[in-house]
């Protein structure tokens with residue numbers, strides 16, 4: 001049911017001033033799916049407008065209509081800064097109206113340098129006036145200067161950390177909006193941030209928010225898409241909630257709290273059942289890692305008990321983020337051994353193929369490149385690890401495979417639950433659910449998770465955490481690498497904190513809480529080597 005926009009003082013203001021963006025009657029149909037159903041939405045000038053919704057609710061489709069990638073169904077009206085523009089919107093039109101996007105994939109060219117990415121818009125235009133590389137680099141440093149952190153203009157973007165890449169993409173977009181002010185005589189711009197905070201550590205996130213506050217103070221507007229509801233409540237002044245392609249609610253953020261927002265998004269309250277029964281884990285070590293070494297990890301030892309979910313965390317770059325890939329052979333280890341049951345696995349020669357044969361499963365954070373095959377169907381992706389179960393003589397039992405795949409999709413609430421759909425046509429969050437379902441049904445001997453709920457909506461996140469706990473209860477040891485303290489406290493029995501490649505603290509029981517995790521992550525950057533070792537038993 002669509003609730004009316006409450007009339008209030010801000011509403012009067014909105015209608016008087018020219019809206020930064022006004023969408024009316026925007027629909028988009030894919031096959032039989034109504035990804036967007038007569039969506040209307042208005043972003044006021046100088047406002048941060050939140051756009052939230054479950055996985056598959058239509059957020060990306062709406063942003064893609066706005067960026068000109070998708071053509072909406074006939075009847076849609078799009079007005080930017082008071083000018084009605086006919087879809088599909090071209091890059092030139094959007095640029096001339098001061099609309100800039102930062103998508104979750106950031107849209108950077110990894111083989112080009114920071115400076116080249118920064119000025120990519122000028123290539124081929126009359127503004128492109130390279131005098132020399134050093135002049136470009138100087139200009140790049142000047143662009144970064146007001147944003148707090150200056151990146152090396154000569155560095156190749158592919159070599160930057162995810163946080164630095166996000167910084168570059170946001171700085172580029174904001175500086176282009178500032179350029180627009182100059183060229184269009186102070187016409188305000190619109191910045192669209194589509195899930196950009198997913199890879200940002202909390203400090204960077206606060207820097208981004210400071211930047212957002214600065215640009216709205218200049219009259220620009222921001223459309224902010226995120227699954228992180230605390231961020232939405234913190235930074236937005238108005239929120240639109242999408243469900244099944246429809247705007248089901250639009251309200252001032254001040255009238256909402258997180259419980260209400262969750263209810264609006266998923267149509268029910270959270271069950272609040274995730275939590276660790278710490279009696280579940282036994283004392284027997286079923287997996288032991290010794291001397292693990294990689295480019296970010298400096299020889300660490302730890303073990304896992306049967307039925308235990310072990311969290312690994314730290315600041316980005318501290319090494320925790322490499323642990324799942326090193327244990328799976330996806331990133332070559334320069335040293336280390338994994339003892340799993342009776343087997344001793346040399347991690348320096350391990351490949352993903354051999355890891356899979358040994359029963360290891362890795363759910364990577366970067367699903368686009370490492371987790372799945374987008375060009376294959378959902379059923380093919382789901383059964384890749386268990387195809388042998390469907391072989392009889394020389395034939396594949398396709399009908400049984402499709403039936404089981406559909407049942408899995410329903411169980412994991414993948415929408416649409418269509419085994420024949422190409423994986424790439426599913427929304428990001430639904431793709432992640434397929435990858436999890438694939439590995440969890442394979443019956444792993446060790447489950448490795450790397451930011452397992454990145455891009456997952458609040459309701460599905462809870463379901464996934466419950467499933468991971470259920471796998472652990474069946475006796476499977478689980479390692480979860482994440483920088484999300486909420487996830488660590490909800491999901492894990494024990495947490496290892498990494499600092500500069502070593503384990504600097506181990507938290508469990510009462511010490512396993514959000515504040516201690518955050519504090520230990522930061523203190524890891526300042527404490528001395530011997531103190532760090534002494535703390536970890």
Ligand SMILES: Nc1ncnc2c1ncn2[C@@H]1O[C@H](COP(=O)(O)OP(=O)(O)OP(=O)(O)O)[C@@H](O)[C@H]1O
Nearest residue numbers: 030035055056057058059060061425426427428429
């Ligand atoms: N190119 C496409 N072909 C077919 N269906 C598509 C395509 N793109 C999106 N859809 C469908 O449209 C619906 C909305 O997807 P969309 O990606 O907009 O969701 P979303 O809200 O961004 O989800 P998420 O939070 O998971 O990223 C989904 O059912 C999705 O499967």
